[in-house]
Amino acid sequence: MKPPRNWLRPLGGVGTVAAAALLIGLTAAPSAPAAPAPAERPATSAAATVYEAENATVSQGAVESNHRGYTGSGFVNYTNTTGSSVEWTVNAAKAGSASLAIRFANGTSANRPMNITVNGATVAANRAFPGTGAWTTWTTASLTAELKAGANTVKATATTANGGPNVDSLTADTEGAPPGGGGTPVGVNGQLTVCGTKLCNQYGKPIQLRGMSTHGIQWYPQCVTGGSLDALANDWNADVVRISMYIQEGGYETNPRKFTDLVHTMIEQATARGMYAIVDWHMLSPGDPNHNLARAKTFFTEIAQRHANKTNLLYEIANEPSGVSWARVKSYAEQLIPVIRQHDADTPILVGTRAWSSLGVSDGADETEIVNNPVNASNIMYTFHFYAASHHDEYFNTLSRAADKLPIFVTEFGTQTYTGDGGNDFAMAQRYLDLMASKKISWTSWNYSDDSRSGAVFKPGTCNSNGPWTGTSSLKPAGVWIRDRIRTADSFPTR
Numbered sequence: 001m002k003p004p005r006n007w008l009r010p011l012g013g014v015g016t017v018a019a020a021a022l023l024i025g026l027t028a029a030p031s032a033p034a035a036p037a038p039a040e041r042p043a044t045s046a047a048a049t050v051y052e053a054e055n056a057t058v059s060q061g062a063v064e065s066n067h068r069g070y071t072g073s074g075f076v077n078y079t080n081t082t083g084s085s086v087e088w089t090v091n092a093a094k095a096g097s098a099s100l101a102i103r104f105a106n107g108t109s110a111n112r113p114m115n116i117t118v119n120g121a122t123v124a125a126n127r128a129f130p131g132t133g134a135w136t137t138w139t140t141a142s143l144t145a146e147l148k149a150g151a152n153t154v155k156a157t158a159t160t161a162n163g164g165p166n167v168d169s170l171t172a173d174t175e176g177a178p179p180g181g182g183g184t185p186v187g188v189n190g191q192l193t194v195c196g197t198k199l200c201n202q203y204g205k206p207i208q209l210r211g212m213s214t215h216g217i218q219w220y221p222q223c224v225t226g227g228s229l230d231a232l233a234n235d236w237n238a239d240v241v242r243i244s245m246y247i248q249e250g251g252y253e254t255n256p257r258k259f260t261d262l263v264h265t266m267i268e269q270a271t272a273r274g275m276y277a278i279v280d281w282h283m284l285s286p287g288d289p290n291h292n293l294a295r296a297k298t299f300f301t302e303i304a305q306r307h308a309n310k311t312n313l314l315y316e317i318a319n320e321p322s323g324v325s326w327a328r329v330k331s332y333a334e335q336l337i338p339v340i341r342q343h344d345a346d347t348p349i350l351v352g353t354r355a356w357s358s359l360g361v362s363d364g365a366d367e368t369e370i371v372n373n374p375v376n377a378s379n380i381m382y383t384f385h386f387y388a389a390s391h392h393d394e395y396f397n398t399l400s401r402a403a404d405k406l407p408i409f410v411t412e413f414g415t416q417t418y419t420g421d422g423g424n425d426f427a428m429a430q431r432y433l434d435l436m437a438s439k440k441i442s443w444t445s446w447n448y449s450d451d452s453r454s455g456a457v458f459k460p461g462t463c464n465s466n467g468p469w470t471g472t473s474s475l476k477p478a479g480v481w482i483r484d485r486i487r488t489a490d491s492f493p494t495r
Contacts, residue, residue, distance in 0.1 A: 004042055036335060044193035048099075048173040051088045056170075060084035061163075067105065067135040070168045075105075078112075078164035082095075083156040086167050092147040092174040097182075099173040101142045102156060106165035106226075107135035111268055114156045118145045120146050129165045130268035132226030133466075138168060139230050142184060142271045149175060184274020185209065185239035188492045191311040192276070194348055194379045197407045199442055202311075205493040209276055210486050211240035213412055215449035215456065216282065217262055218251045223449040223463040224266060231469035232448065233273035237487045240276040242316070242411055242444040243267070247283045247292050251301065260302060267303075271312055278350070278411060278444065280316045287322030288331040289352070298341045304343035315340060316383065316411055318352035326354045326369045337377045349380045350409050357385040357412070359398050367402035380405040387418040388429035403439045410436060410443040415478050420446060420455035422477050433485060445482050454478055 054063040061084050065074040078084040092098065106112055109131045114148035116124040123145040132139050144156075154172070158164040173475055190202030198206035212232060214224050224243075231371065232238045243266045245259055252259045263279060263388035270277035283292050299317060307313055317336055321329045333351045340349065353370065359382070360369055370382060384402070386395050402408055411433065415424040436443055450458035457479030462468075472480050 019030055021047075021260060023279060031217075031331060035404060048171055049090075051090060051170045052174065053086050053167045053169055053468075056089075057087040058085075059087070061086065064166075067107075067166065069076075069105070069136045069138050071103070072169065075166050075168040077166050078158055080161065080163040082158060082161055082163075084163045085155055086164075087153055087155040088148065090152045090154050090170070090172045090174070092149055092172075092423075093218050094174075095147065095149045096174075097144055098147045099171075100141060100154060101140040101145055101173075102129075103138055103140050103168040103171070104129055104132070104165040105135050105138045105168070106131045106236075107133070109135075109163075109265065110162060110397070112162050112165045113159050114142060114191075116145075117155045117157070119148065119152055126159050128268040128272055130265055130272055132230075134226070135166060137226040137230070139226055139272065140171075142187065142274060144187070145233050146195075147172075181299075181472060184233075185276060185490070185492070186271075186274045188494065191346055192314070192348055193346070194381055194407050196313045197403065197405065198440055199348065199381065199407065199409065201492065203494050206440045207442075207492055208437065208440045208490075209239040209444075210490075211238035211242070211275070211444045212236070212448040212457070212482070212486070213242035213280070213444045213446050213450055214244045215447040216251060216257070217247065217266070218249070218254075220449040220451070220463065221262065223458070225463075225466070226269065227467055228463070228469045229269050229273055229275075229447070231467075235470040235487075236483050237490075239490065240278060240314075240444060241270050241434065241440070241448070242278040242280050243270075244282045244447070247281065247295065248285060251282070253292075253295065254296070256298070260288040260299060263303065264306065267307055267310070267313065267354040271310060274312075276312045276314065278314045278316050280319060280411070282319040283352075284320055287320070288324045288328060289318040289321050290324075290328060293332060293335060295450050296336050300336065301343065304347070305339050308344040308347075311346075313347045314350055314409075315347055316350040316352070319412075320356040321354055321383065322351050322356050322461045326360065326373065328367075329354055330373065330375050333375045333380075334377065337375070337380070346379070349377070350383050351375055351380055352383050356382055357383045358391075358395065359384055359402055361395050361398050366398050367406060370402075371405050374457055381409045383411045384408055385410065385412040386432060387414045387416055387420070389416050389422060389424075390418040390424040392428065396428075396435070399432075399441075400435055400439070403441055408441050410441055412446045413443060414446050414455040416453075416455045419453070421453035424481070425455065426481055429481075445486075457482065 053076040060079040415429040
């Protein structure tokens with residue numbers, strides 16, 4: 001069995017022996033209360049037209065049909081050369097903004113970027129077309145562009161010697177894009193910023209993001225594939241995915257290049273699906289984030305340099321500080337944040353709080369230590385983690401108070417005990433979700449994997465079997481419960 005996540009630590013004054021007794025005394029999970037009926041993301045309008053790639057003008061490519069899952073009579077396999085392209089003619093009844101979606105598959109692990117031009121003008125330079133996990137796994141890359149009335153040319157041109165991905169079709173919605181440029185979370189909300197105690201979208205309106213955290217990508221990369229991310233974006237309707245990169249425990253420190261590249265790839269995959277991505281510097285043991293400060297500076301410098309122009313990122317710079325004072329955590333943040341800001345002035349930064357991101361509660365403190373001595377930086381939020389079967393009123397009340405004074409993002413929670421295992425307390429978890437909805441506190445739940453414990457959403461073996469990712473047949477009870485709550489309709493105000 002792969003190494004488990006190291007959850008066995010004291011929380012809220014509960015030591016290891018007492019924690020074991022708590023686990024033994026758990027009763028069977030109560031029935032999950034019903035979630036509101038799911039509402040899918042906006043479907044394409046009646047004006048959406050599918051233009052098959054095999055009917056387009058192809059330069060340095062071939063029409064093939066040897067990988068299942070395509071639509072029409074085939075797809076275009078780009079020649080592995082810079083400049084290979086597919087060009088469609090798109091008709092628009094009137095001039096205006098249109099949503100464009102290119103359906104593609106990339107069975108390699110390498111990004112195959114392309115320039116997207118409309119009527120000869122570049123609308124997306126080096127647009128990412130990352131690996132989808134298999135040549136039979138198809139997904140879409142969406143963007144918006146201005147079309148003129150009548151015939152328009154839309155061209156996708158490979159910009160590297162690897163050529164482009166396999167391209168199946170272009171869907172053009174000529175009735176115009178929704179406010180913000182597309183129906184995805186990023187398309188609607190754009191660049192996020194912290195305004196007061198809230199996370200706000202490009203229109204300055206407070207929003208709540210909801211999604212999932214991966215497990216440690218050193219153990220469960222097979223759970224983060226094109227297919228699983230397609231399901232997270234389109235079946236679960238998630239707004240955000242947290243990319244959990246451990247530093248120790250077989251993670252970043254063992255091979256910085258490997259894990260940095262893996263994070264790059266996962267960022268591109270989230271971007272292609274219109275989801276926000278939290279880059280989680282998952283320091284856990286040792287609990288003093290200053291132990292990894294030099295590594296963090298190296299890592300976040302590269303991430304910020306490469307992805308500064310993206311509008312869908314958040315940086316979580318210290319997962320769960322423990323065994324240290326708030327002053328030490330604050331000092332770490334104030335040394336690292338300026339390094340990031342040299343390259344990326346806009347991305348919100350999430351700062352872990354003392355005592356396993358409990359706002360200090362697990363060490364007998366509370367939010368006042370941060371309120372009275374906040375990090376000296378702007379566009380930041382503070383993180384809070386909870387596990388519903390372990391963390392009851394003291395934690396709940398602290399979160400409620402803190403959210404009125406501090407910008408809070410719950411980057412990790414579960415319906416079980418703090419070990420990520422045991423019975424589910426769905427009733428307490430629902431109390432937390434209701435509170436977070438009322439105060440627009442964004443959240444990601446732990447964890448999107450097939451770990452053997454009850455907190456992992458997929459049944460064991462799902463990831464090695466490549467799904468099925470959609471629906472509920474592969475989900476544990478906690479997976480069914482959290483999927484239902486992510487799928488309910490978003491409220492993203494634009495005016």
